Amino acid sequence: MHARNGVVVDIEAGVVLDRDGGVLRIGLDRPHRRNALDAAAVRRIIGALEDAATDDTLRVILIESRSPDFCSGADWVASNTAGGARPRPGSVQRRTALQAHRLIGLITEVQLPVVCAVRGHAVGLGFQLALAADFTVAAETSRFWEPFLTRGFSPDSGATWLLPRLVGIARAKELLLLGRRLSGAEAAEWGLVYRAVPDAELDKAAAELVGTLGQAATVAVGLTKRLVNRGLELGLTEAMQDEASALELASRTADFREGLAAFKERRPPEFGGR
The missing domain is CATH 3.90.226.10 (2-enoyl-CoA Hydratase; Chain A, domain 1)
Incomplete structure (x- = not known):
């Protein structure tokens, strides 16, 4: 190395x-x-x-x-x-x-x-x-x-x-x-x-x-990837339950707070991946 x-x-x-x-x-x-x-x-x-x-x-x-x-x-x-x-x-x-x-x-x-x-x-x-x-x-x-x-x-x-x-x-x-x-x-x-x-x-x-x-919101990206891949094998009810759990996690990230702030301030978000 x-x-x-x-x-x-x-x-x-x-x-x-x-x-x-x-x-x-x-x-x-x-x-x-x-x-x-x-x-x-x-x-x-x-x-x-x-x-x-x-x-x-x-x-x-x-x-x-x-x-x-x-x-x-x-x-x-x-x-x-x-x-x-x-x-x-x-x-x-x-x-x-x-x-x-x-x-x-x-x-x-x-x-x-x-x-x-x-x-x-x-x-x-x-x-x-x-x-x-x-x-x-x-x-x-x-x-x-x-x-x-x-x-x-x-x-x-x-x-x-x-x-x-x-x-x-x-x-x-x-x-x-x-x-x-x-x-x-x-x-x-x-x-x-x-x-x-x-x-x-x-x-x-x-x-x-x-x-x-x-430069994206890394946690939300990873959760979304998992939802899409798992959703191929689930019914709608189970898929939406997974979405709710993922949203709970994503809403606790610093990137979520940055996304809201950027929206309010009408500027592009600067995500840190956390």
Whole structure:
């Protein structure tokens, strides 16, 4: 771990963690594997997200690539050659729950906004990272692909849960069963990502979005994220009960008081994230 231009940088397992003020940047940097994530890289990101969940100084998380592709999925080559022998039967079931599935779950659970900036290929687990994020900005020429059935196995990392909720069953089957590949522009048209931008504008667009979220009322943002995600599985009565509990918490924050003061004084609020 070291500081670069005042930014704390921590590099390990092909994952770069940059801490700059209230922003945690998780950079995928395994260009020799097109940013495929092996077990060590997944554990690294999981650890960063778990730490972020209890860090009161953080306000937003950005997941990005430090190389031409966003993420080409789970590194099955590494998983199946570790130790020189194939894993014993049942190991995929055990490992997936603690690795890829834990990773996707954390992105949806952490009460901080998560932004993904996608360039190049987002495949399999990489596709699901983009789907699970709260906001994904994609380069127009980026490529999204679910390769599972074309390689002879069934989907994981939340693909069968996330896709139908975002684009409906028919299009989810088109992506999963027929292996339809989408450009970033098409993914935005389908509603799979927040927006698509010209490739040269990706970093700027992601930075602007991170800046906006980083200045928001962080507690209220986190509570709202949780309400929306949980609300998919609840009835109206239960969802409104959750809303009442969240509102009780949000109304006790300094940002709530600042929001009221700014409204009365007819000025933009200056939220501190508390």
